[in-house]
Amino acid sequence: MNKPRIRWHILVFLAPAVLIYTAVMIIPLFNTLRLALFTRIDQERVYVGLENFRTLFFDPIWSEQFWNALGNNFWFFLIHMIVQNPIGVALAALISHPRLRFSALYRSAIFIPTILSFVIVGFAWKLILSPIWGIAPGMLDWVGLKSLYAPWLGKESYALTTLALVSVWQFVGIPMMLIYAALLTIPEEILEAGEVDGITGLSAFWKIKLPLILPSIGIISILTFVGNFNAFDLIYAAQGALAGPDFSTDILGTFMYRTFFGFQLQLGDPHMGSAIASAMFAIVLLGVCIYLFAIQTRMRRYQL
Amino acid sequence: MNSKLDAGSAGDLITCRPFDASLALFDAGHLADLDDLDAMSNFSDVAKSAWQSDDGSATFCVPMASVIHGFIYNKDAFNELGLSVPTTEAEFFAALDAIKADGSYIPMAMGTNDQWEAATMGYNNIGPNYWKGEEGRQALIKGEQKLTDPQWTAPYATLARWGEYLGDGFEAQTYPDSQNIFTLGRAAIYPAGSWEISGFNALADFEMGAFKPPVQNAGDTCYISDHTDIGIGMNAKTENPEAAKTFLAWVASPEFAEIFGNALPGFFPLSSTPVELTDPLAKEIVGWRSECESTIRSTYQILSRGTPNLENETWGASVAAIKGTATPKDLGKDLQAGLASWYAPKQ
Numbered sequence: 001m002n003k004p005r006i007r008w009h010i011l012v013f014l015a016p017a018v019l020i021y022t023a024v025m026i027i028p029l030f031n032t033l034r035l036a037l038f039t040r041i042d043q044e045r046v047y048v049g050l051e052n053f054r055t056l057f058f059d060p061i062w063s064e065q066f067w068n069a070l071g072n073n074f075w076f077f078l079i080h081m082i083v084q085n086p087i088g089v090a091l092a093a094l095i096s097h098p099r100l101r102f103s104a105l106y107r108s109a110i111f112i113p114t115i116l117s118f119v120i121v122g123f124a125w126k127l128i129l130s131p132i133w134g135i136a137p138g139m140l141d142w143v144g145l146k147s148l149y150a151p152w153l154g155k156e157s158y159a160l161t162t163l164a165l166v167s168v169w170q171f172v173g174i175p176m177m178l179i180y181a182a183l184l185t186i187p188e189e190i191l192e193a194g195e196v197d198g199i200t201g202l203s204a205f206w207k208i209k210l211p212l213i214l215p216s217i218g219i220i221s222i223l224t225f226v227g228n229f230n231a232f233d234l235i236y237a238a239q240g241a242l243a244g245p246d247f248s249t250d251i252l253g254t255f256m257y258r259t260f261f262g263f264q265l266q267l268g269d270p271h272m273g274s275a276i277a278s279a280m281f282a283i284v285l286l287g288v289c290i291y292l293f294a295i296q297t298r299m300r301r302y303q304l
Numbered sequence: 305m306n307s308k309l310d311a312g313s314a315g316d317l318i319t320c321r322p323f324d325a326s327l328a329l330f331d332a333g334h335l336a337d338l339d340d341l342d343a344m345s346n347f348s349d350v351a352k353s354a355w356q357s358d359d360g361s362a363t364f365c366v367p368m369a370s371v372i373h374g375f376i377y378n379k380d381a382f383n384e385l386g387l388s389v390p391t392t393e394a395e396f397f398a399a400l401d402a403i404k405a406d407g408s409y410i411p412m413a414m415g416t417n418d419q420w421e422a423a424t425m426g427y428n429n430i431g432p433n434y435w436k437g438e439e440g441r442q443a444l445i446k447g448e449q450k451l452t453d454p455q456w457t458a459p460y461a462t463l464a465r466w467g468e469y470l471g472d473g474f475e476a477q478t479y480p481d482s483q484n485i486f487t488l489g490r491a492a493i494y495p496a497g498s499w500e501i502s503g504f505n506a507l508a509d510f511e512m513g514a515f516k517p518p519v520q521n522a523g524d525t526c527y528i529s530d531h532t533d534i535g536i537g538m539n540a541k542t543e544n545p546e547a548a549k550t551f552l553a554w555v556a557s558p559e560f561a562e563i564f565g566n567a568l569p570g571f572f573p574l575s576s577t578p579v580e581l582t583d584p585l586a587k588e589i590v591g592w593r594s595e596c597e598s599t600i601r602s603t604y605q606i607l608s609r610g611t612p613n614l615e616n617e618t619w620g621a622s623v624a625a626i627k628g629t630a631t632p633k634d635l636g637k638d639l640q641a642g643l644a645s646w647y648a649p650k651q
Binding site for chain 2: 043061062126129130131132133137150151152153154155156239240242244245246247263264266267269
C-alpha cells in the first residue's frame with residue numbers, strides 16, 4: 001500500500017500567513033482572555049477565575065458603566081444602520097445611473113473621508129461644531145436658523161448622536177462602494193427584460209436591483225456591526241478618554257481603554273481591562289454568529 | 305516610562321508626578337529612598353507630602369514646584385468698566401454681573417467640555433475656603449468629615465451660579481478654547497492655575513492681574529490650593545548613584561529654586577527659603593502664600609486610589625453642578641457613596 005505523500009507545498013504556502021496571524025492575532029487574543037482571569041494583589045498576580053466578570057456585571061459601580069457603554073454602543077450602531085447604510089445604498093444607486101455626469105468625481109469625493117485619520121475627522125468636526133470658532137453657528141445664522149444651533153458635543157442628550165453622525169459622514173463611502181460594485185455586476189439583459197415587461201425607473205430598483213444586492217447589504221451590516229462595537233478612535237479624539245459629557249458618549253472601547261491603561265489619577269488595571277475586552281469579543285462573536293447562522297443561511301441568492 | 309523601568313532601561317533620574325503614581329514606583333522598588341540626602345531639610349512637610357510613603361517614613365523625590373490656584377483677570381477690562389478686584393464672594397458675583405450687564409466681555413472663560421477644569425479650576429480653586437484647607441482635607445482622609453457635609457457641598461452650590469457667566473455654548477468649550485478666549489481679550493476673568501502664566505504672558509497683549517479665591521465674608525482667613533506638582537527622584541537601579549545624588553542635592557538648593565522659579569514663572573519652588581521672582585504676575589500669586597493658608601487638592605492624596613476614582617468623579621460632579629443637572633446635595637451623596645465603597649478611613 002502506498003504511504004500517503006506529505007504535500008509539503010501546502011504547509012510552505014500556508015506558513016507565512018499562519019505564523020504572522022498567530023503571532024499578532026491569536027496569541028494576543030488568548031492572552032487577553034487569560035489575563036481576564038487574574039487580578040493583582042500586593043504586586044502578585046493571582047488567579048481568581050471569573051471574579052472579574054462577576055465584578056463587571058454585578059458590582060453596581062462597574063455594571064452601571066458597562067451597561068451604559070453597551071447601550072451607547074447599540075445606539076451608535078443603530079444610527080449607522082438607519083442613516084449610513086440607506087444613504088450608502090441611495091448614493092450607489094444614483095452614481096451607477098448611466099446618465100449621471102461627473103459620477104467618478106462624486107464617487108471619489110464621497111469616499112475621501114474614509115481614508116482620513118480619525119484624529120483629523122475628530123478635530124475637524126470639533127472645530128466645525130465649536131460654539132466659539134466653529135462655522136456651524138454662522139452657517140445656520142445665514143439661513144436664519146441660528147435658533148436651532150446648540151453646543152451639541154457638550155450636551156448629554158445630543159453628543160452621542162452627533163458623533164455617530166460624524167462617523168456616518170466619514171464612512172458612508174464604504175457601503176456606497178460595495179453596493180456600487182454589486183450594482184455593476186447586474187447584467188443589462190435582466191434590466192432590459194424587465195423593461196419589456198414594463199418595470200422601469202424606481203420599480204426596477206425595488207423589484208430587480210434591491211433583491212440582487214441584498215447579500216451585499218447583509219455583508220455591510222455585519223461589517224458595520226463589528227466596526228461599531230470595536231469603535232474607540234473617534235470618541236477618544238473628540239471627547240477624550242472620559243467620553244464626556246458625563247459618560248454620555250462612553251462606548252465599550254473607551255471604557256476598556258480607561259480601565260486598562262488608567263487615566264489621570266486612576267491607575268490602570270490590565271485584568272479588569274481584559275475582562276471588558278473579553279466581553280466585547282463575546283458580544284461581537286455572538287452578533288456575527290447570529291448573522292452567519294440565522295440570517296445568511298436563509299438569504300435567497302439568485303444566479304445571474 | 306513604567307515599562308522602561310520594568311525593563312531596566314530607564315534613566316538615572318526620574319521626574320515624579322505627585323502621589324500615587326510615584327508611590328507605586330517607590331513600592332515597586334524603582335525609586336530610591338532619599339531621606340539620607342541632607343538637602344531635604346530645605347523643604348516643609350507639606351511640600352514633601354506628595355512624595356512620601358503614607359506613614360511619612362520615607363521620602364523618595366525632591367519636590368521641585370507647586371502650582372497655585374486663583375483667578376487671572378484682564379486689568380484693562382476691569383479699568384474700562386470701573387471694577388475693583390473682588391475679595392468676597394458677594395463682590396465676586398457683583399463684578400460678574402457688572403461685566404455681563406455691560407456686554408463687551410464674556411464674564412468668565414471656562415468650558416465644561418474637557419471636564420477637568422471644572423474640578424481643578426472650579427471646585428478645588430474655591431473649595432479650600434469652605435473646608436478650611438488642610439483642616440478639612442485631613443479630616444476627610446481620617447473619616448471625621450464626609451463629602452455630604454455642608455463645607456464639601458457648598459462649593460458645588462457656588463459653582464452652580466457660575467454657569468450663567470460662562471458665555472454661549474460653554475458646554476462644548478474646550479480648555480484651549482478658554483485659554484484663547486481669555487488671551488484674545490474676549491473674556492474678563494479666567495479661573496486659573498498659575499501654570500498658565502508663561503503661556504499667557506506670551507499671548508496676551510493686555511495687562512493681567514490676579515486675585516485669590518474670594519472668601520465668604522470680609523475678614524475671613526483665606527485658603528489657597530498650593531498644589532505640589534513636580535518632583536524629581538533617583539532610579540533605584542542607577543549605575544551612577546553618587547552623581548545623581550549630587551544633582552538632586554543641587555535641585556534641593558535655594559540656588560536651583562531661584563533659577564527654576566524665574567525660568568518657569570507660575571511653577572513655584574517649594575524650598576523653605578523665600579525666592580525672589582521677577583515676573584509681576586507670578587510674584588503677585590506667590591505672595592498669597594504669606595497671606596493665606598496653603599493646602600493641596602482635596603482628592604489627590606490617598607482618596608483617589610480605588611474605584612470609583614474620587615478625582616475623576618469630582619470632575620463629573622463639578623460639571624454637573626455648573627450645568628445645573630444635579631443638586632449639590634445629591635452630588636455629595638453620590639461622591640460619598642462611591643468613596644465609602646472602597647475606602648475605610650483609619651481612625
